[in-house]
Amino acid sequence: MAKLRVKTGDTVIVIAGKEKGKKGKIIAAYPKKNRVVIEGINQVKRHTKPTQNNPQGGIVTKEAAIHVSNVMLVDPESGKPTRVKMVQQADGTKVRTAVKSGKAI
Known part of the structure; x- marks a missing residue:
């Protein structure tokens, strides 16, 4: 388990994969899995069963985790x-x- 150089709340840019070049804010970090969840990046659709919280059920769009090696921190001065x-x-x-x-x- 390597220590992550990014934390929740940091602004990062995706440097590899289909979302390359997009910026976003880190919502969650999982150091044991070396993964981060970024706001608006790597969105997937999940089919959900009806529950008490969501009686309708259906298809829900949410962010999936991305490997930390595919993101870099954005420089606060130059962007x-x-x-x-x-x-x-x-x-x-x-x-x-x-x-x-x-x-x-």
């Missing part, structure tokens, strides 16, 4: 994809930093 590095500050705390611009995320 382009960037790698992430951990930088230790003077007070000893570690901060995620964009490699391209050097800005803290």
Whole structure:
């Protein structure tokens, strides 16, 4: 299990697959599976049975997980994809930093 460089709430861009080039916000991260769910990306249709919450049932569209290697964090300064590095500050705390611009995320 590798540590993810992205977290819930980060804006990422898809760099591989059929959704390549699209940006979105991370809704959920699953570090044990190395997968993330991105808002509006990799949408799938699920056939659902009628339940008390959804008495109609039918076809529901929702986001499916995508492998974390297929996404990159968006640089807060330029809006382009960037790698992430951990930088230790003077007070000893570690901060995620964009490699391209050097800005803290």
